[in-house]
Amino acid sequence: MSAARYGVGVSTFNSVPPGAGISDVARLAGVSQGTVSNVLNHPERVATATRDRVRQAISALAYVPNGAARSLAAGGSRSIGLILSDLENSLFVDIARGAERAAAEAGMSLLLANSDGRLESEDRYLDLFAESRVLSTLLTLNDDQHFRQIVGRVADSRSLVLLNFQVDPAEYCSVDGHNERGGYLATRHLIDIGRRRLVFVGGPDSLRPVSERHRGFSAALAESGLTAAADVTPDWINRSDGWRVGTGLVEAIAAGRIDGIVAASDLLAAGMLQAFATLGRVRVPHDVAIVGYDNNQAAWDSPVPISTIGQPGEEMGYRGARLAMEELVEGDAHQHRAVVLEPTLIVRESTVS
Amino acid sequence: MSAARYGVGVSTFNSVPPGAGISDVARLAGVSQGTVSNVLNHPERVATATRDRVRQAISALAYVPNGAARSLAAGGSRSIGLILSDLENSLFVDIARGAERAAAEAGMSLLLANSDGRLESEDRYLDLFAESRVLSTLLTLNDDQHFRQIVGRVADSRSLVLLNFQVDPAEYCSVDGHNERGGYLATRHLIDIGRRRLVFVGGPDSLRPVSERHRGFSAALAESGLTAAADVTPDWINRSDGWRVGTGLVEAIAAGRIDGIVAASDLLAAGMLQAFATLGRVRVPHDVAIVGYDNNQAAWDSPVPISTIGQPGEEMGYRGARLAMEELVEGDAHQHRAVVLEPTLIVRESTVS
DNA sequence: TCGACGAAATGGATCGTTTCACTCAGGAGC
């Protein structure tokens, strides 16, 4: 978090005509400012009659409390920030929904931002949130490098909770899906339906969740005395990477050297499926069974609905926000925690017809 | 916008330990507060040497300006708010991206909120944004009723721009896709490829965009001297509605009474496609050609990629934010405008094989 | 009748900035 952004150009916007302030309300209701403030924030301290009078004045003047003044005087906002790394991915939308629910329950509000996975945006929003004095920031992450860079700059003690990324509880709180178990479940499922020549189609090892899923894959194989039929590492985990990889695998599948694929993401799986469908030499699940990961829209929208590992996105968001709040309440006594959520296997037609 | 939300329960969070303030920086750099403020906001007013000294002090203390105090003193924030009605729909994600770009270009920031299409959430966030004194709010809308309810409560003069919804420029600025033209384009395309027995699968008429698309459909038919083969009005425009409708249409299609469908949304189209695939009596596009609307992920992820009408979502967000800013700059001289963007036909395999 | 008490309301200090009227050097022009 850089200490400041210098030289913000100041263009000239006409500011909003100031509406009624708390003092106007107080005058109209014939009470002091303090009383109006109490009606707003501690209604129980104010006698019913007074309260009603004040409320009437409030509506009459269409008074809207000034959040800035409130935060300043109260020494902090009542909101938490959430920086999402990919709004296209429905997992993150679920996370947002869960976090918002937790915030609403606690009477707080949630500020959203979309970093599109770009380090500089993550940075910018971290700054912005710091300036807004949000009580806490939730940050979704999937890249080890980003993690290192970011935490290097988070100098202040404001609380930070990482989502979709597990870190040493000595450093931060985090909420993550159990990626290793997910990889295991996917692989186990393929083995259970009789597949033996399995491949893990992953992505760069810098993507932490991917490498963890890979570990689960290997564990399941080892457990059954199998070894991987091949190892495939696309550049990234998007649909187009799946397409490329899929094209490259057709030969091996047609030749019977591969009969099951664990993909590190649904997009990857969907891309492969498209490649297979286009090239036409491989039928799913007959010739090869595929399991994806994340339970994205892409998974059930696919030509052949894709079996996948469901991540509890909403719960991830909810737990993350709760964790942030606990951290606030407990203060120095707080011990960071790494919450790990269980993934679930969702069987669709890409593995059993 | 209700004047206030009463009785917000106040739970007790430990507030963030206050960091260095502007006066600490000033002291360390040996200048006045005013000068520090100038370094931050009007660097050109400060001599280079002084400027550097101040900046050093800023990093040394890890000073982060307090946004609340800033907004309070400056009489307004430098952000605009955007309330999205459906994060699952990629159109809205595009809108967010466009709005953010416009904001960033102007040195402003964008506050996001997801209303999930619920009136009460739209309301709550409108309130929240009003308290945050955002300069302007962008609101995506698709329902006539919501529109009426909302504007009834927006009492203050703060600027509001409506997205994905066209209104009388006497009332508000708005940016919308040209839905009638979109409906026309879709229908024209079907006619051009030789289909004659066409159906519009819509949704409740309260959904403004839907009824407009329907108008375009009718216009295209009339132009070619055709009449609609049937009229279908599902309860809503989601995948499940498509499924239901699709099931109901199979008979007519198989009998050759329908050979082309214009769907009011891609989800609707995708649902129908799924129904057809499952029931197995109808082939797309051989027996029936389908055009969707929105160019969602669902459209290209579908078993048969769906021809669709693309909405310029990113541009919609960008133009909306620009409009909001113009409104701010022009002040009273401002004339509301209704920007209407051209949709484009995207041909995929659901209409031509 | 008086004092004590508690609930209700008061009013001013406070939060951390921005803004603006001002002071102050020092250089240019006459």
Added chain:
DNA sequence: GCTCCTGAGTGAAACGATCCATTTCGTCGA
């Protein structure tokens, strides 16, 4: 040598709430 500028920096008054120590007042018990 005098005035007049100009660019750089100062310092205190807002901004609009919250907070809290204090005052007011009605009631109750003795």
